[in-house]
Amino acid sequence: MPETVDMLNALVLFTNFVLIPGVTYGSQLALGALxxxxxxxxxRFSNFAHGDIMAFGTMITILVTWWLQSVGVSLGPLPTAxxxxxxxxxxxxxxxxxxxxxxxxxYRSQKSRPVTFVMASLGVMFMVNGLVRFIxxxxxxxxxxxxxxxxxxxxxxxxxxxxxxxxxxxxxGLTVVIALVLVVFVFWFLxxxxxxxxxxxxxxxxxxxxxxxxxxxxxxxxxxxxxxALTAIAGVLxxxxxxxxxxxxxxxxxxxxxxxxxxxxxxxxxAIVGGYVIAFSEMxxxxxxxxxxxxxxxxxxxxxxxxxxLSTEYKFAVSFMIxxxxxxxxxxxxxxxxxx
Amino acid sequence: MNNALRATLAFSFxxxxxxxxxxxxxxxxxxxxxxxxxxxxxMALGVNIQWGYAGxxxxxxxxxxALGGAxxxxxxxxxxxxxxxxxxxxxxFSAVGLIAxxxxxxxxxxxxPKGRLRSLAMIVVLVTGYLCTRYFFDPAVSAIESTDSAKxxxxxxxxxxxxxxxxxxxxxxxxxxxxxxxxxxxLRSDYLAIATLGIxxxxxxxxxxxxxxxxxxxxxxGLPRPVPYELQLQQSEWFTGLVEKLYANSxxxxxxxxxxxxxxxxxxxxxxxxxxxxxxxxxATVLLIILTLCVLALNSPWGRMMRAIRDNETAAxxxxxxxxxxxxxxxxxxxxxxxxxxxxxTTLDGQLTPTSYIPLxxxxxxxxxxxxxxxxNNLGSILGGFLIWFVWxxxxxxxTWLMTFLTNWMxxxxxxxxxxxxxxxxxxxxxxxxxxxxxxxxxxxxILPERHAH
Numbered sequence: 001m002p003e004t005v006d007m008l009n010a011l012v013l014f015t016n017f018v019l020i021p022g023v024t025y026g027s028q029l030a031l032g033a034l035x036x037x038x039x040x041x042x043x044r045f046s047n048f049a050h051g052d053i054m055a056f057g058t059m060i061t062i063l064v065t066w067w068l069q070s071v072g073v074s075l076g077p078l079p080t081a082x083x084x085x086x087x088x089x090x091x092x093x094x095x096x097x098x099x100x101x102x103x104x105x106x107y108r109s110q111k112s113r114p115v116t117f118v119m120a121s122l123g124v125m126f127m128v129n130g131l132v133r134f135i136x137x138x139x140x141x142x143x144x145x146x147x148x149x150x151x152x153x154x155x156x157x158x159x160x161x162x163x164x165x166x167x168x169x170x171x172x173g174l175t176v177v178i179a180l181v182l183v184v185f186v187f188w189f190l191x192x193x194x195x196x197x198x199x200x201x202x203x204x205x206x207x208x209x210x211x212x213x214x215x216x217x218x219x220x221x222x223x224x225x226x227x228x229a230l231t232a233i234a235g236v237l238x239x240x241x242x243x244x245x246x247x248x249x250x251x252x253x254x255x256x257x258x259x260x261x262x263x264x265x266x267x268x269x270x271a272i273v274g275g276y277v278i279a280f281s282e283m284x285x286x287x288x289x290x291x292x293x294x295x296x297x298x299x300x301x302x303x304x305x306x307x308x309x310l311s312t313e314y315k316f317a318v319s320f321m322i323x324x325x326x327x328x329x330x331x332x333x334x335x336x337x338x339x340x
Numbered sequence: 341m342n343n344a345l346r347a348t349l350a351f352s353f354x355x356x357x358x359x360x361x362x363x364x365x366x367x368x369x370x371x372x373x374x375x376x377x378x379x380x381x382x383m384a385l386g387v388n389i390q391w392g393y394a395g396x397x398x399x400x401x402x403x404x405x406a407l408g409g410a411x412x413x414x415x416x417x418x419x420x421x422x423x424x425x426x427x428x429x430x431x432x433f434s435a436v437g438l439i440a441x442x443x444x445x446x447x448x449x450x451x452x453p454k455g456r457l458r459s460l461a462m463i464v465v466l467v468t469g470y471l472c473t474r475y476f477f478d479p480a481v482s483a484i485e486s487t488d489s490a491k492x493x494x495x496x497x498x499x500x501x502x503x504x505x506x507x508x509x510x511x512x513x514x515x516x517x518x519x520x521x522x523x524x525x526x527l528r529s530d531y532l533a534i535a536t537l538g539i540x541x542x543x544x545x546x547x548x549x550x551x552x553x554x555x556x557x558x559x560x561x562g563l564p565r566p567v568p569y570e571l572q573l574q575q576s577e578w579f580t581g582l583v584e585k586l587y588a589n590s591x592x593x594x595x596x597x598x599x600x601x602x603x604x605x606x607x608x609x610x611x612x613x614x615x616x617x618x619x620x621x622x623x624a625t626v627l628l629i630i631l632t633l634c635v636l637a638l639n640s641p642w643g644r645m646m647r648a649i650r651d652n653e654t655a656a657x658x659x660x661x662x663x664x665x666x667x668x669x670x671x672x673x674x675x676x677x678x679x680x681x682x683x684x685x686t687t688l689d690g691q692l693t694p695t696s697y698i699p700l701x702x703x704x705x706x707x708x709x710x711x712x713x714x715x716x717n718n719l720g721s722i723l724g725g726f727l728i729w730f731v732w733x734x735x736x737x738x739x740t741w742l743m744t745f746l747t748n749w750m751x752x753x754x755x756x757x758x759x760x761x762x763x764x765x766x767x768x769x770x771x772x773x774x775x776x777x778x779x780x781x782x783x784x785x786x787i788l789p790e791r792h793a794h
Contacts, residue, residue: 046534048399048533114529115397115529115530116780118397119397119776120780124777125704126700127770128773129773130766130772134764134766134770135763137762137763253537254541311549314549316538316542316545317545320538320539320542324523324535327523327524327531327535331527
């Protein structure tokens with residue numbers, strides 16, 4: 001039986017490297033997937049431009065952040081990007097409404113098949129991607145400033161006397177708090193407000209909702225505004241936590257879609273649960289358990305191998321595997337999504 | 341304007357454009373573009389089979405092309421004896437372990453009735469299988485990668501002629517397509533899109549990280565060629581004779597040293613063009629074979645059935661057609677063609693560079709080709725392949741030139757000016773998206789629309 005100290009050390013290690021990053025990443029994915037799912041529920045297509053729209057919102061936020069930094073505005077311990085975020089959201093909303101007006105509205109009026117919308121979203125993806133790369137370049141950008149940590153590993157060690165430290169980054173705290181607020185807001189909006197009820201009605205049965213006098217243009221507009229805001233915020237939080245690179249944002253498409261489908265596409269609750277499922281699976285499968293094991297195992301079982309199920313380069317494979325398993329076992333996702 | 345006339349006009353225009361590049365830039369460049377145009381056309385044909393014939397939405401073309409590229413390398417490079425000696429047996433054991441695990445797991449799944457017992461048995465089988473495989477795999481990988489890692493550090497291939505890899509690449513891609521198709525076909529149409537996107541990312545990640553198999557980001561250079569090398573040609577007598585005849589005009593009246601310098605330059609130029617022509621011949625043969633097969637298939641009862649399924653799945657199903665089965669078939673065929681094209685591309689490059697597989701270039705550009713050319717029309721896809729690849733290659737210099745021209749009024753060394761000129765290359769992505777949206781909106785049937793001769 002390992003000593004209590006060792007068990008505590010193992011626990012802290014696991015919290016620090018799997019639990020906290022998992023919750024953070026999961027919240028980011030959940031916000032992204034929520035946007036995808038809202039678009040899917042109301043407009044009935046998978047928006048493949050999502051990752052690049054996320055990059056667009058983040059880019060505007062970064063540009064405004066740089067400007068704010070250059071004129072000497074800051075938020076003290078919090079990142080300046082939070083001040084710039086409203087600009088990013090506004091720009092993303094405008095972009096989405098513009099795209100909807102000049103691209104998707106035509107296909108809606110033609111009653112095109114969903115796959116035509118998806119194809120059009122590919123065109124949008126190309127254009128937005130080109131635009132982002134043109135304006136800010138294809139390289140990595142870091143735009144975090146302010147206090148880095150809420151709890152530092154060294155202080156934690158001193159405080160508790162344990163071998164392992166527990167660090168919580170400011171961005172991790174921010175992500176979780178903002179995601180929580182947003183999720184509560186989205187559900188309140190969908191359940192309690194008139195516009196939210198109109199959205200749900202339109203999503204459940206388009207013809208019936210039109211008969212009862214719901215303005216379809218308004219529903220579509222509200223949906224785009226919400227999805228765009230969620231997308232921009234998700235992008236900025238991800239960028240603050242890790243870094244901003246247009247190609248990484250494009251690649252986020254896979255885990256985000258996996259999250260939406262695993263949860264049940266078109267279901268807001270599903271998107272959030274899906275986001276955490278995907279994030280935790282990625283973390284659990286790609287974490288090397290060597291130290292964790294060595295704390296718990298008796299002396300004669302100590303190991304020098306990494307004890308890693310899958311190397312980090314394959315984290316995309318994890319979301320893919322979960323997607324495949326869910327599609328095989330329960331094609332509608334965890335919360336019965338709309339499959340037609 | 342009827343379709344035949346349109347096609348003739350469009351293809352003559354393409355030929356003119358390529359001749360124009362030859363006259364004003366260089367013939368070597370023109371032939372390089374031509375070769376890549378042909379390969380792009382083959383890929384576009386593969387996608388057209390899936391999308392145009394059956395309405396399947398595959399956005400993992402990059403992955404299938406990458407599998408073809410891996411096949412080219414695995415077939416053609418000579419095996420590395422030391423690496424096989426170091427870890428060959430263990431790799432074989434781990435492969436056996438993996439296959440055995442899959443077989444046993446399938447048997448368990450099929451033979452034990454659904455319930456707690458089956459779940460438990462599955463977990464036991466999978467965990468044991470995983471541990472056994474890793475037990476042999478890990479030491480094998482480190483042994484192989486440490487054998488002369490600067491030069492080899494991988495198992496190598498079979499050392500066979502590289503042409504053989506083209507069908508092998510097709511088989512690899514078909515295998516991957518079968519697995520994906522089995523899982524997602526029959527579900528909602530965009531699930532296929534997401535699954536193919538996923539598998540293509542995984543394939544490329546494997547090429548980048550499994551150093552023991554593909555050397556990863558260290559690349560495998562110097563793949564053997566199916567055509568002669570420039571240097572061989574320059575030294576061979578018959579080729580020198582040929583060049584002397586072709587360049588008789590510029591050689592006339594020259595003597596001694598002056599003549600040999602001119603002849604040397606002529607030899608270098610001619611040999612590079614000759615090699616590219618050989619490639620073009622090989623690629624064009626493949627393109628013609630695949631095109632013929634596609635046209636025959638499209639006009640056969642099978643093709644009629646495919647179109648019927650595409651246009652109205654429910655009706656086709658009511659007529660007793662196995663919609664999911666046909667979809668699987670056509671998805672495998674189209675992916676195999678993409679795999680062949682991927683192998684051809686790696687053959688042309690002469691090296692396997694996993695980092696060169698970028699989704700925008702390999703997946704989405706091909707889609708633009710198919711849509712612009714005219715989905716459902718084979719000739720249209722080929723035209724789209726030529727046209728879009730041509731625009732894609734020429735847009736970069738043109739964009740830079742345009743940006744330089746537009747920012748001419750700005751002072752030299754201005755930061756904004758430099759940024760604009762540097763970023764101009766990214767504008768071609770924007771241009772491609774714009775073309776795609778324009779064609780979808782105003783000419784949704786493409787340049788060469790599908791004929792309706794049911």
